[in-house]
Amino acid sequence: MKPVVELVSTGSELLNGRSLNRHAQMLGARLDRMGFALARDTTVPDNLEAIQEALRAALGRVDVVIVSGGLGPTSDDITPEAAAGFFGRAVVTDPASLAALRKRYDRLGRPVTPAAERQARIVDSAAALSNPVGVAPGERLEVGGKTVFILPGPPAEFVAVLERHVLPWLDAAATDRPRSDRQSLMVCGLGESDIVALFDKAGFPPPELEVAYCAGPGRIEVRFGAGARGGDPESAAREAGRLLGGHVYSVEREEMEEVIGKLLIRGKTTLSTAESCTGGLLGGRITSVSGSSVYYRGGLIAYANDIKATRLGIPLEILERDGAVSSAVAGRMASAVRERFGSDFGLGITGIAGPDGGTPEKPAGLVFIALAGEKFVRMRKYRFGGDRDRVREWSVRMALDLLRRHLQGVTEPDAFGTDGP
Template sequence: MSRPRAAIVVTGSELVRGERTDRNGPFYAREALSLGLVPERILIVGDDPVDLEAALRAARESPVCLVSGGLGPTHDDRTVELVARVAGAALRVDERLEREIEAVSRSVAERLGRPYADFAAGVAKQATIPEGAEVIGIAGTAPGLVVRGGGCVFVVLPGPPGELRRLWPAALASEALGAVLARTVPPSRHVLRFYGASESAVARALAEAGGDGHGVEATICARDFEIHVDLVVEPGAEERGDSLAEALRGPLARHLFTEDERTIAEIVLDLCRPQGLRLGTAESCTGGLVAARLTDVAGASDVFAGGVVAYANDVKAAELGVPEELLAAHGAVSAEVAAAMAGGVRRRFGVDVGIAVTGVAGPGGGTPEKPVGLVHYHVSAPGLEKGREFSLPSDRETIRSRATVASLHLARRVLTRSRHEVV
C-alpha cells in the first residue's frame, strides 16, 4: 500500500527572519509519520500573501496539507483567506463561530478594561471561513479548520505551539482527515538513544548490520550531545527492523540509555519517583540550566525541590556551605568544590540527591591550569558519590549545554548504580 503524502506549511515572518524557531513543522512531521502519512516537505514562509499562496498551491498536490499560523485578527493574518482561494471555496461568516469568538473577546476586553469595539472587527475577520470548512474548535480567538479543496485536505491550526497541539486531536477526529487516515498503515518504530558514543561509531554499527533499506529507514541524529537513532519500519519489514535494532544494541550497549523518546531530564525524574527521592541543583557556570531542564518537565515538582545558582565564591560559601579554605586551596573550578556544592545543596534543601556543576565557560577567565572549557560536575546521593570532569575547548553556549547534559547523565548513572563510567 502506497502511503499518502503530507505537505507542511508554516507561516510567520518572525520565523523567516530568525526571530523565533519553528516548533510546529517538526511536530506536524512527527505526527504525520506516526499516523502512516509520509511527510514530504516543510515549507516556512512569511506573511507575504504571494509567497504564502504559492506555498499552499504547491502543497495542494499532496493529499494532506498541514498548515499553522496566520489565523489572528490583524491585517497580516491571511492564511484562511488564501486557503479558501487555493481550495476554490468562497468565504462566509460562520455565525456560530462568531458568537464563540465574540464571547472570548468580550471577556478579554473586560479584563483589560477596554471597550469591546476595539475587538469587533477582529471577531468578524476570524469568524470568516471557507464555505464547507469544518470548525474543530477555537484556541484563544483563533479557529481550527479542516478544509477540502482540489483533492487535498487542509488542516489549518493556530501558530502558537500550545494552541496548535491542543486542537490537533480534534483535527484527527474530523471526517475529512479521518477519511485519508483510513487509507494508511502506520509504520512501526524502534527508538534508540545513546550517550557517550560517537555518531560515526553508531553509523559504523548500522553499516556492519547491513544498513537500512528493504523496508527500514534509519536516521542518525546528533542532538544535545546524544546520538538519536530512529528506525522507521514499513509493514512486512518488522523482522529486519528488529534485527537492526538488536545489532545496534550489541556493540553499543554501554552507551544505550533509553529506547523511548523521554529526555534525560524526564528519565532522571522518573528514576527518583519510585525510590521516593527528592533532588536539588547547585550550579555555577551553567547558571540554572540544569534546573531549567528539570523544570521543563511537567510534574517535576514532586521530585525537584529547588536550585542554587552560586556564581560567586561568597555565595558558594554562604548558601551551600562550601568551606572557604576549600575554595582557597583548590579554586572554585575543582572536583573538591563540585563535591562540596552537591553535598551543600542536599543539606540546604533537605533533599536526597544533589547535582552540582562548576567550570570555566569563557570566553575569558581561563588559565593554563584551568582552561576555558574545563568543567567539574558531581552527583551526591544516598550511599554513592560520583564526580566527573571534561575539558572541551569551545564557545560559551556549547560548554554550558554540554555541562548541563553531562551532569544529568551522571545523575542517571548514579541513580541506576550503573557500572559504566562514560563521560
C-alpha cells in the same frame, strides 16, 4: 489517500529570524508516530501571491496540505484571504467562532473590536475547527479530492487544533498507510561515530533495515525501521541495546529528565542541585516533569564565590587554591546541597560556559560535574565545544546522565568526560 502531507508555514517573522519555526518539528513528530510522512515544509512571508504559489506547488504533489499561521487580528494575517482567492471563494465570518470569541472576551473584560472579530473569519464553505486554547479557529477545505487544513500559528494553538481535529481526520482517511514499525533507542554518553564504530565491528545492522541517527547536545536517537526488503526493527533494537549497553537510557523516546524521575520514584529517593554556570537550567529541566515535587527537593544557583562560601559552606581556601571551576568545588557543591536540602542525592555543576572567562589552564567549555550520595562523591571533568548555550545544555545533560548511571548501576562511564580532578 496516500499517507503523505506537506506543510506551508506562513509568517514573515519566520524568515527574518524574529520567531523560531517549530511547526515542522511538532507536526513531523506526530505524523511519524502515526506512520505518515511529512514530505516537505515550505516557509513563505505574509504575502498573498507567495502563499498561493506555495499552495499550488504543494497540492500538485500531495493530497493533504497543512497551512500554519496568518489567522490573527492584524493586517498582515492574510492566510484566509490567500486561500479564498486561490480557490475562488469568499471570506466569511463563522457564527459559532464569533460567538465563542465574544464569550471569551466578555469573560476577560475586554472589548470586542472589529480587529478582534477578524479572528472568526474562514473561507466560505470551509469547516471551522474549534480552537480549545485560543480564539482563531482552524479550518478544513475540500477541493477536487484534495484537502487543505489552515491552523493557527502560535505553537500551543497549532498543536491543540492539530491534535483535536487534524490527526483524527488523517487517521480515518488514510487508506494505504503502511504499518508503523519503528523502534528507537535514546543514547547518552557516546557520539555518532562511536555508535557507528560499535555497529560496524559487530556487522550490524542487517542491510534490509533502515537506520537513522538524530543527534542533540549530549544525546542521540538511534532509529530502526523496516526497509523495502522488510526487516525486524524490534529485534534490531534489542541487538543494538545489547551492543550499546548502559549508554541506552530509554527505548520509549523519553527525555532524560523523565527517566530520572521514574528512577528516583522507584527507589523512593530524592534529589537537590547546586548550579553555577548552568544558572538554574538543571533544576528547570528536572521540574519540567509533572510530579517532580515528589523527588526534587530544590536547588541553589551559586554563581558568585561568596555565595558558594556562605550558602554552601565551601571554604574560601579551597576556592582560592583550586578555583571555583574545579573538581574539588563541584564535589563540595554536590555534598553541601545534599546535606542542606536533606536529599538522598546532590548534583553540583561548575564551569566556564564562555565565550569569555577562559584561560589557557581553564579554557571556555571546561565543566566539572559531581554527584554526591550518603557515602560517596563521584566527579567528572568535561571540555565541551560550541557556544554558551550549547555548553550549558551539554552540562545539564551529562549531569542527569551521571545520576542516571548511578541509579541504574551502570559502571561504564560516558565517552566525553574523565573521572576525578
